[in-house]
Amino acid sequence: MLKKPFTLLFLIVGFVVASCGGDEKPEEQLVAKGNKMYGGELKFMSTEKIDNLFPIYTGDVYSSRIISQIFEPLLSIDPESGTVNPGIAKDWKLSSDARVYTFNIRKGVKFHEDACFKNKTREVTAEDVKFSLDLACTDVKNNEVSYLIVDLIEGAKEHFDKSTGKIRNGGVKGIKVINKHTLQITLTEPYVGFEKIMTHHGLGVTPKEAYKKYGKNIGKHPVGTGPFSLESMSSSKISLKRNPKYWRKDEFGNRLPFLSKVTMTYVKNKRSELKAFRESKVDLVLELPVEETENILGTLEEAQRGLNVKHKVDAKKSLNMMYVAMQNQSEEFSDERVRHAFNLAIDRVTIVDKDLEGEGWPAINGFVADMEGYPSDKVRGHSCNPELAKSLMKQAGYANGNGFPTLDFYVNGIEGSAAHKSCVAIANQLKENLNVNLNVILCSLDERRAAVASGKAKIWRAGWIADYPDPSNFLAQFYGNNMKKQSTMVNDFNYSNEAFDAVYERALVETDSEKRMDLFVQCDQMVIQTAPVIPVMTDDHIIIINARVRDFSATQMETLDLTSVYIKEIRTKK
Structure with a gap:
C-alpha cells in the first residue's frame, strides 16, 4: 500500500515580550509584535550546486529556492490555493476584450543597496519592469524563461527572433510604460x-544598472x-542577509523579514x-526520504532523555512529475514504437510500492500532475x-532487444536517493522485459x-515541478515552438507534433x-499516445523542520517562502 502524507508536531511554545520597534534598526534592537521575534540564522542544505542567481538564467527548483528570496515578480501566488495576489504590482485591471493588462506599480518598493547604485538604492519603476520583461523576451544566452511569454505578448516573438543577444531598440511592442508607476x-x-x-520567479524584476555593470557576471551579483x-557566494555555500528596506509588513505591522540571515551549504548525500x-x-x-523518517525521529528512549532534536515533519502532495x-529525434528513439515499448515495459506501481517503499504515487494517468480543477482522471x-512491449520492439526491428544499443542512462541524484533507486528499478525492468541494457550514470x-x-x-531521468498551478505549465514541455527557444529544460527531448501544437x-x-481543461486533457492524452517521455511517478514533498x-510549512510547489519565518528557541523545563 502507498503511504499517505502525514504531519507530526512536536512543538513547545516559548515566550517573548512584544513591543513597538523601529523599521530599520539593527535586528538585535528590533522588537516584534504578535509574539514573534527578529534575528537568527536559518540554515539548510542542497545536493545541487548553484552558480547563477539571475532570474532568467535559471529554471530548476534548487536555484529558485534562493532566487525567490532575492527577486520578486509583478504578482505573487498562494502556493496552496493557487490564488494570484499583488506583488510589485499593487493592483491591475484587464480590458473588456481581455487582451490589455494595466498594472499599477507599488510605490516605495526599493532595490537592494548595491554598487550599481553607488552603494545606495532607488525606487522600482515601470521602466524596471519593462526592462526585465523585455530581457525575458530576448534571445540572450542562457535565457531559460522566454518560452513563458514570447508567444503571448504582442510583438514578443518578433522581438525574440530579431534580437541578437541584447534588447532591441524600444523593446517589446506589447510592453509599454504609461508613466512612472503604470x-x-x-x-x-x-x-x-x-x-x-506573471508570478514566475524567473520574471523577477531587476534594474538595468545592475545588468549593465555586471554583464556576464550578473548571476553572481543579483x-x-x-x-x-x-551576502556571499562561494563553492561551499550561499549566504543571504536581511533586507532592512523590504516593503512588506505582516498583520501586526512588523516589517518583514524576521530572519537576519539565511545560509545554504552543499551536501553530497542525504545521510550527511x-x-x-x-x-x-x-x-x-x-x-526527506520516507525510509529515513524513523531514523531522524530517534528512538523513544532518546526522546525521553532529550537527545533528539524537537522538530516538525510536514508533507504535501507535490505538483511534480518524475519522468x-x-x-525523440535520435536513431534510438525516433521510432514511436520503441518509445511505447519502453513505457509498457515498466511497472510503475511496483517501483513505488516495492523499490521506494511507498514513497510516491505511480503515474497512472497523464503527464500533468493532479491539481485542483484539472480532471486528470480523464487521461488514460x-x-x-x-x-x-516485446511485440512493438520486434516490429521496430529489435526482437528480444537484439540490435538495440547499450545506452548510458543519466540520473541527476545521489547514491541511495529515491531518484537513484527508481532509475535502477527502471533499468532492471527494461532488461527483464525487453532485454535492453541501460548503464545508470549518477x-x-x-x-x-x-x-x-x-x-x-x-535517455535521462528528469522532473518537472509546477512553477504555478496550471496544466499549461506541464504541457509547455511538449509544445513544438519551444524547441526554438534557448531553454535547456523545456522540450529538450525534441518532441514535435503538429496535432498537439494545434490543440x-x-x-x-x-x-x-471547462472547455480549456478539456483541451488540456486532449493534449495530455496525445502525450501518452505518442510517448515522447515515460511518466513514472509523482511524490510527496516531505520536509523536517527544527521546532x-x-x-514554515511544506508547499505543493516545493517552494521556500522565508519572508514571514522567524526563530524562537525552545525553552526546556528545569
Missing part, C-alpha cells in the same frame, strides 16, 4: 493563465527587491544532511504490458544538462474554463 501589457490573444505566469539580498540536522547544524531537511526523457495512462544537474545539450545523452494553442486562448523555526 505598465501596460497587450496580449496577442486573451489568455486566462497570464496572471499566473540585485532585486526581495526580503533578502546576497540528516546527521547535520540531528546535530542542529541545519534547521531544515528538504525531500524519463528520450531523445500507460499500464504495464510486457508482451505488447551525475549532477549541470552534468546531465551538458550531456543532453551535446547530444551525448539519449495546445487552442487551449491557451480558450476563455471558458525553533516558526511559521
Whole structure:
C-alpha cells in the first residue's frame, strides 16, 4: 500500500515580550509584535550546486529556492490555493476584450543597496519592469524563461527572433510604460493563465544598472527587491542577509523579514544532511526520504532523555512529475514504437510500492500532475504490458532487444536517493522485459544538462515541478515552438507534433474554463499516445523542520517562502 502524507508536531511554545520597534534598526534592537521575534540564522542544505542567481538564467527548483528570496515578480501566488495576489504590482485591471493588462506599480518598493547604485538604492519603476520583461523576451544566452511569454505578448516573438543577444531598440511592442508607476501589457490573444505566469520567479524584476555593470557576471551579483539580498557566494555555500528596506509588513505591522540571515551549504548525500540536522547544524531537511523518517525521529528512549532534536515533519502532495526523457529525434528513439515499448515495459506501481517503499504515487494517468480543477482522471495512462512491449520492439526491428544499443542512462541524484533507486528499478525492468541494457550514470544537474545539450545523452531521468498551478505549465514541455527557444529544460527531448501544437494553442486562448481543461486533457492524452517521455511517478514533498523555526510549512510547489519565518528557541523545563 502507498503511504499517505502525514504531519507530526512536536512543538513547545516559548515566550517573548512584544513591543513597538523601529523599521530599520539593527535586528538585535528590533522588537516584534504578535509574539514573534527578529534575528537568527536559518540554515539548510542542497545536493545541487548553484552558480547563477539571475532570474532568467535559471529554471530548476534548487536555484529558485534562493532566487525567490532575492527577486520578486509583478504578482505573487498562494502556493496552496493557487490564488494570484499583488506583488510589485499593487493592483491591475484587464480590458473588456481581455487582451490589455494595466498594472499599477507599488510605490516605495526599493532595490537592494548595491554598487550599481553607488552603494545606495532607488525606487522600482515601470521602466524596471519593462526592462526585465523585455530581457525575458530576448534571445540572450542562457535565457531559460522566454518560452513563458514570447508567444503571448504582442510583438514578443518578433522581438525574440530579431534580437541578437541584447534588447532591441524600444523593446517589446506589447510592453509599454504609461508613466512612472503604470505598465501596460497587450496580449496577442486573451489568455486566462497570464496572471499566473506573471508570478514566475524567473520574471523577477531587476534594474538595468545592475545588468549593465555586471554583464556576464550578473548571476553572481543579483540585485532585486526581495526580503533578502546576497551576502556571499562561494563553492561551499550561499549566504543571504536581511533586507532592512523590504516593503512588506505582516498583520501586526512588523516589517518583514524576521530572519537576519539565511545560509545554504552543499551536501553530497542525504545521510550527511540528516546527521547535520540531528546535530542542529541545519534547521531544515528538504525531500526527506520516507525510509529515513524513523531514523531522524530517534528512538523513544532518546526522546525521553532529550537527545533528539524537537522538530516538525510536514508533507504535501507535490505538483511534480518524475519522468524519463528520450531523445525523440535520435536513431534510438525516433521510432514511436520503441518509445511505447519502453513505457509498457515498466511497472510503475511496483517501483513505488516495492523499490521506494511507498514513497510516491505511480503515474497512472497523464503527464500533468493532479491539481485542483484539472480532471486528470480523464487521461488514460500507460499500464504495464510486457508482451505488447516485446511485440512493438520486434516490429521496430529489435526482437528480444537484439540490435538495440547499450545506452548510458543519466540520473541527476545521489547514491541511495529515491531518484537513484527508481532509475535502477527502471533499468532492471527494461532488461527483464525487453532485454535492453541501460548503464545508470549518477551525475549532477549541470552534468546531465551538458550531456543532453551535446547530444551525448539519449535517455535521462528528469522532473518537472509546477512553477504555478496550471496544466499549461506541464504541457509547455511538449509544445513544438519551444524547441526554438534557448531553454535547456523545456522540450529538450525534441518532441514535435503538429496535432498537439494545434490543440495546445487552442487551449491557451480558450476563455471558458471547462472547455480549456478539456483541451488540456486532449493534449495530455496525445502525450501518452505518442510517448515522447515515460511518466513514472509523482511524490510527496516531505520536509523536517527544527521546532525553533516558526511559521514554515511544506508547499505543493516545493517552494521556500522565508519572508514571514522567524526563530524562537525552545525553552526546556528545569
